[in-house]
Amino acid sequence: MPDGAGMVKRTGGQLLADALVAQGASHVFAVPGESYLDLLDGLYARRNEIQLITCRFEAGAVHMAEAVGKMTGKPGVAAVTRGPGACHASIGVHVAMQDSTPLVLLVGQIPIEETDRETFQEVDYRRMFSPLAKWVTQIDDAKRIPEIMAHAFDVAVSGRPGPVVVAISEEMQKDAVSVPDLGIARVLPPHPAPESIPAMLEMLKKAQRPLAILGGGAMWSEEGRADIAAFLQANDIPTAVSFRRQGLFDGTSPLFAGDLGVGADAGLVQKAKEADLLLAFGTRMGEPVSQGYTLLDMAGRTPIVQVYPDQAEIGRVYRVALGITADVNRFARAIRDERVAGNWSEWRQSVRAAREAQAQAPEYEGPLNLARALQALEQVLPDDTIFTTDAGNFATWPTRFMHLKPKQEFLGPTNGAMGYGVPAAIGAAVAYPNRQVIGFVGDGGFMMTGQEIATAFHHKVAPIIMVFNNGMYGTIRMYQERVYPGRVSGTELTNPDFARFIEAFGGHGEVVEATDELVPAYKRAAASGKPAIIEVRMNPEQVTNRATIADLRAQAKK
Known part of the structure; x- marks a missing residue:
């Protein structure tokens, strides 16, 4: 009923759903719980404006939301129940934090009057999530829902993007109050300081071996990527991407140098050490990119120009020669048409040659040469394919041997979270149902x-999941063989028939055991129009794309 000012009273659950719509959320990925029944009912009332995606595990729900945040640059939204639900969800929050992905997680909470009694499923979320999120808060007063939810979305996308956790107490969701909705705030992103670009261009003029490194994932818009590519191409600057950021630059370009991350090619690492100017655009220069903080001298012997929207991250580990606090897309637009009279074509060619050498498929023992199979696959995939990847040694095969096109996307967990790849693929397919997702x-x-x-x-989307099956925790087995050769402990696995697994749901299953089987298997899977699994049965001996178990044991004995 209307109050004295003419506003209709709404419950906290309705206000929460209305706030999500007001902030532009398109999906909520959720595992339902009794701690937020009123929010679920509020979402029912707005079901024509925001889609509720029912998931099977809280970590999966948050991974799906995080994938949407990566793709769109807007906060992905997930909702989980209190206690165990929140604990399951925490890995997705950690992914969003280390990947700088905007995310809003709503967590049901116990009744306020039961606080500090260790009541059923009670958790202090401020203490639990504070190391993992940009901001953690709790709403106990329904009148503050529009204010707090608007701020949560603002924090998630501001500066360095990241996750925000909002606990919603149970009885607050039932309270009926009169309060107006708050829309999206129009905030202009930070532009580069006027003197910063001339200073950078002057440094570039003096360089003989410049190398650009692109990072930041969700911080880049499609236009921003096109603008920075135009600048780099016009100035003939070799360009690498940071760990699992293959979607930021055209992998088919003669400028593409590869990815600086876990398992990076030794040739690229060496070229990065030889560079006399690093243009770090959107990357924090963290542990994977810096090869465990061994790539550079922390005192700044190699000049670094670092562009990042959060000043606190500039020079956090490595002293920079020039730090530019700016939104990467505004920075890219500002330098798009700048030209420098540099002459480093020979340097660029040598960097590219290192990349091309890495991408050459070696001869592998057995009927499956996965490198050649993946390179044949990339030739038949749509130009706007979305790739997602899990963590593990298998993930180095696509990044080493495949080359993404400008409109293709690549989503992967830079924090190394296993269990990310499948939910991320589903989240991407939900958000972009007309694009092929692998x-x-x-x-x-x-x-x-x-x-x-x-x-x-359940939600009628059809990603294709490629399961690389070698019957082990391959990354851990690799480290194990390096340190304790031949002493296999805890890393062997027993698996189901993955093709029959998907067929049990009514999906499409394929098994690939030889090089020339992958492309036909993909074509059948895509033509089926169903969710599909392609099980790629790998040679367990080939534990990495560079070494066999026998190689590792021999090296360990030296």
């Missing part, structure tokens, strides 16, 4: 969150 995952990672394939069937 998920790469190992057998270990698939068995962590592979049940989320049920969500794909």
Whole structure:
């Protein structure tokens, strides 16, 4: 009923749903719980404006929301119940934090009057999530819902993007109050300081071996990527991407140098050490990019120009020669048409030659040469394919041997979270149902969150999941063989028939055991129009794309 000012009273649950719509959210990925029944009812009332995606595990739900945040640059939204639900969701929050992805997680909470009694499923979320999120808060007064939710979305996208956790107490959701909705605030992003670009261009003029490194994932818009590519191409600057950021630059370009991350090519690492100017655009220069903080001298012997929207991250580890606090897209637009009279074509060619040498498919023992199979696959995929990847040694095969095109996307967890690939593929397919989505995952990672394939069937999307099956936790086995050769402990796995697994849901299953089987298997899977699994049965001996188990044991004995 209307109050004295003419506003209709709404419950906290309705206000929360209305606030999500007001902030432009398109999906909520959720595992339902009794702690937020009123929010669920509020979402029912707005079901024509915001889609509720019912998931099977809280970690999967948050991974899906995080994938949407990566793709769109807007906060992905997830909702989970209190206690165990929040704990399951925490890994997705950690992914969003280390990947700088905007995310809003709503967590049901106990009744306020039961606080500090260790009541059923009680958790202090401020203490639990404070190391993992940009901001953690709790709403106990329904009147503050529009204010706090608007601020949560603002924090998630401001500066360095990241996750925000909002706890919603149970009885607050039932309270009926009169309060206006708050819309999206129009905030202009930070522009580069007027003197910063001339200073950078002057440094570039003096360089003989410049190397650009692009990072930041969700911070880049499609226009921003096009603008920075125009600047780099016009100035003939070799360009690498940071860990699992292949979608930021055209992998088919003669400028593309590869990815600086876990498992990076030794040739690229050496070229980065030889560079006399690093243009770090959107990357924090963290542990994977810096090869465990061994790539550079921390005192700044190699000049670094670092562009980042959060000043606190500039020079955090490595002293920079020039720090530019700016939105990367505004920076890219500002330098798009700048030209420098540099002469480093020979340097660029040598960097590219290192990349081309890395991408050459070696001869591998057995009927499956995965490198050649993946390179044949990339030739038949749509130009706007979305790739997702899990964590593990298998993930180095696509990044080493495949080359993304400008409109293709690549989503991967830079924090190394296993269990990301399948939910991320489903989240991407939900957000972009008309695009082909390919998920790469190992057998270990698939068995962590592979049940989320049920969500794909439930919401009628059809990602194709490639399961690289070698019957082990391959990354850990690699390290194990390096340190304790031959002493296999805890890394062997027993797996189901993955093709029959998907067929049990009514999906399409394929098994690939030889090089020339992958492309036909993909074509059949895509033509089926169903969620699909392509199980790629790998040679367990080939534990990495560079070494066999026998190689590792021989090296360990030296």
